[in-house]
Amino acid sequence: MKNYLFAIILIIGLNAVKAQNTTYINPALLKGEWPANWITCPGVPQRDYGVYHFRKVFSLDEKPAKFIIHVSADNRYRLFVNGHPVCSGPARGDLYNWYFETVDIAQFLQPGNNIVAALVWNMGVYAPVAQISNQTAFVLQGDGDKEEMINTNSNWKVVKDNSYTPCATDNGERLHTYMVIGPGDQVNAATYPWGWEQLNFDDKQWLPAKQVANPAVAGYGTDNRWTLVPRNIPLMEETMQRISKVRRASGIEVSNDFLSGSHPLTIPANTTVSILLDQTFNTVAYPELLVSMGKEATIKMTYAEALFDKQNQKGNRDDIEGKHILGNYDIFEPDGGNKRLFRPLWFRTWRYMQLDITTKDEPLVIEDLYGMHTGYPFKAVATFAGNDSSLQDIWKVGWRTALLCAGETYFDCPYYEQLQYEGDTRIQSLISLYVTGDDRLMRKALLDFYHSRVPEGLTQGRYPSNRLQVIPPFSLYWISMIYDYWMLRKDDSFLQQFLNPVRGILEWYEKNIDTSKKMLGPMKWWNFTDWNTAFANGVPDGAVDGNSSVITLQYAYTLEQAARFFAAYGKTNEAAHYTMLANELKTNTFRECFDKEKEEMANTPDKKTFSQHAGIMGVLTGAVPANQMKQVMQKVLTDTSLSQATFYYRFYLTRALKKAGMADLYYSQLKPWRDMLKKGLTTFAENPDPTRSDCHAWSSSPNYDFLATICGIMPASPGFSSVIIEPALGELTHVQGSMPHPDGKIIVALQRKGMNGIIAEITLPAKLTGKFVWNGKEVKLKSGKQSIVL
Incomplete structure (x- = not known):
């Protein structure tokens, strides 16, 4: 929660730090213990729900060319430097593999005094099932001598933020389903320490941080509460995303204008209103609500993938008549201040958002409301098109589904669980590699499941997870994931570590x-x-x-x-x-x-x-x-x-x-996917209706199969060192597709010739060879561009 100017800085800052994110780590910090300390807030139950602010003021003679730090927390943190948001984390892992982020904050520093600040929270008993935890703690370690002045220790200051209370803790009961994503946030602005991340904030009443332990990296330490390992995926992206429509309102007339950010909406004093907003597509984002005045008002923000009718059925997702919203929510209670920005601690998933507002003796001004879309920074480089233009809708919606199910881990679904399961993740990984070529999240997933193994040798069915769940067939799918990666990437040193655990799973089954x-x-x-x-x-x-x-x-x-x-x-x-x-x-x-x-x-x-x-x-x-x-x-x-x-x-x-x-x-x-589109779904669902989740990654398989089956592009040997292209056009008369390969891009253009013939133009990267197969006939392929007529 910051002022309006900071909302703009947020957009610029998070994008800027992406370019500065670095994997460089001082080798001395990968051995033994760090000089910094894990720190916490004194006098609080260390494993209970709590939100905390940490600060450290330091001085520099000049603006440095680089200033690299390493940072982590339990459960999570959001880091600011001179009021700028820098990064969030840590990437989810377990106590044996507790990730830390490495960032260069030089661009945010200035000569003279500077402030580094962290928002840290522990969800305690309300934590998502995907969140493993030991206790509340924060750590920041400078990379070298010049950065060590901001190492975490008792010279840092801390305060417990009493403005936060968990809400929406009964989501599963109200929705009558399995929902384990953590609580909503109820925030009383009157007790929030506004401006706490700014240099001129008065922190005289804050406490000295309590030192908990020396951080130890993997392979070292004798009494570790966390074993630190470097983050192995990029930082999550954030981009502003405007909400599209006001679908209905009661208690006040509301136009779409206020959603543009340039037309504030005033709710009169002593008024109750309800406003239903439609993003028009499912999204994953941090909602950001900017308000002025409205002292002692209450703003409830409810998020849903779809609305429900009187029988609690979803029906066509575009229809709102006779339907109500039911789902996860946050509550913000303004203090009457100017341009107060509410942003929940964790992202929300929605197509529909409803604002239920009750004002007291002061009118409330909604200055702005938008989302900061977030997720793994996948960039689609693959393309697909054919004479049936409706396939583009399946491609687009499938890719949106895959994106919304990719964060610091792969998610089965972003609304209900946000858990990484092997059965889902195998399909997601193939989509990622075929559409983006980025294999980093797949590698992390393979390692996550490797780290999850139980004494019997099986992997857990989902991981990271603070509850034990073993699904033996999913251990088999983990082996299939290893096989997929082996076929698509040349990475022997990474792959060979899995030989023993694969052996253990197969032996369990053999017994x-x-x-x-x-x-x-x-x-x-x-x-x-x-x-x-x-x-x-x-x-x-x-x-x-x-x-x-x-x-x-x-x-x-x-x-x-x-x-x-x-x-x-x-x-x-x-x-x-x-x-x-x-x-x-x-x-x-x-x-x-x-x-x-x-x-x-x-x-x-x-x-x-x-x-x-x-x-x-x-x-x-x-x-x-x-x-x-x-x-x-x-x-x-x-x-x-x-x-x-x-x-x-x-x-x-x-x-x-x-x-x-x-x-x-x-x-x-493809009829099941066409039927979902007819029902107004903007992401693909978990199951045919009645379905729980409207966004489930395992239903995105067309984004793999349009390339692997229709275009027929498959690795013919391990490491994708050769390719087989065996198209299956069905009733299609022509298609075009391209996909990333470790050595470049594979491009195919296919045109039927009569009933049984084909004209193919194929381009392969340098050094890649293979074969083209059509109706039992084979043609050798070489690198570069070539034409085939059969």
Whole structure:
């Protein structure tokens, strides 16, 4: 919360510091303990909810050319230098891998006195499930001798901010769903220390900070509360985003003008009003509300992805008639001051925002209201277009979905959980690499799950997380993520650290094989596969009591990937064992579960239930013989008695279509995404309606498959050292696509020639070769631009 001028500085400052962000770290700080101290506020419960302000005034003879610092906190911080916002963090990890940010703050410094200040908060028992914590603390370490003057110690000052109270702590109960993103903020402006981050603020009443411990980096220390590691992803971006429309108002007439920032809106004294705003698309942002006057007024800001009707159904997301808002909220209580800026501690997700305002004896002036869009700074460089222009809508909405589900980790959904799950993250990572070429968040995700392992050898199903959840099939998807990364990037030193944990997961599964059936037997933990309506809590038949064809074949699928991965690093004996075991599982599962009369795979050997999932995995693994794949996949697509795959598992449906030589059907399988667009969704949902989340990353798979399936661009060998381009146009007559490659860009332009022919123009980066495949014919590809007519 700052004045209006600071709101403008915010936009400039955060963008400016991105250019200054540096990965340079004094090597001496990567060994042993730091000279700085972890500091905290004295006299407060260290693990309870609390918001704190830290300050340090220091003097410089001249403006430095560079001034590098390293900073972190528990739970989180927002750093200011001379009133300018510099960075936020830390990137979420765990106590063994507690990240610190490295930034050069020289651009914000001046000769003479300077102020470095930090807003630090601990959500305590209200913390998001994605937030791991020890206790309230803050640390700042200068990189070298000239910067050490601002190292955190007892010379820093601190105050507890009593203006904050957690609200919206019952989101899950009110929405009747699983919601674990943390509380809203209720802020009483009368007790907020306005101007605390400015140099001229009077901090005489503040306390000396309490020293907690010396910071230790990974591999050092004897009594660590946190083990520090360098941040391995860029800082999150922030850009101003105006709200588009006033959809309705009661108690006052409101036009769209006040949303422009140049037409303040006055709410008379002793008035109650409600204003529904429509961003027109789902977003993730920090709302910033600038107000004047309005002493003792109350402003409640409620955020929702969609409105609800009287039956609590969403219906068409564009419609508001007869609908109400229900969701996460913040409350701001103005003190009558001039241009007070409210910004919540954490970002919010919304398409709709409702302001419910009650004024007392003084009118309230809303000077401005906007969002600061935030997230991982992915930049789309891939392109896709075709003769069906509606595919552009799917591409655009899919990419927005992927962006909103990418922050300091990948999110399954930004509104309800903000948790990183392997099942979601595998798909998200492929989208990231195909659309942006930026692999840093995928690398962090692979490491996060590596750090999550439990004593049995499995990864946790989601991580970082302060609650234990083990989903054994998601451990398999983590191995698939490693395989994907291996195929798309040459990064041997990074990849080889995963050989042992991969081995441990596969051994856990091997110990669970039912030797009589030669399929997986009963398994512990939560064997989630898909949220389809026939699977109890997402778990297919046979997972709990034994002999699930779906999970047995997923294990076989993963064994084959692991065999190729292990063989590449000289582990030939293990690779041979994994191949042998995969073949045995596939053979026996097909024998036990394939119904010859139905030409369908059953969920278990008793053949009482059948699903698309069983058929998909049967084909994808090759358990179904090649000469039967097309018949089986035809049944998968047409037999509505099969329990159906949701948006998530349709990613694997597409993989199975490609395996069966039926990839041309992919284009016709886009109806679920077209239906979501018809319902006014601006991001893709978790499930078909009625759905919880309107923004769920696993439903963005078209942004991968438009390039990997329709354009047919796939790595043909590890490290993307060669490429195979095998288009599947379906009913399309022409498409164009491009995607990043480690050596440059792959560009394809495809035009049908008659019923069965094709004209292709393909450009490959220098040194990249491969092959083009069309209707069983192969043409070698070389680097550079080439034309093919078949």
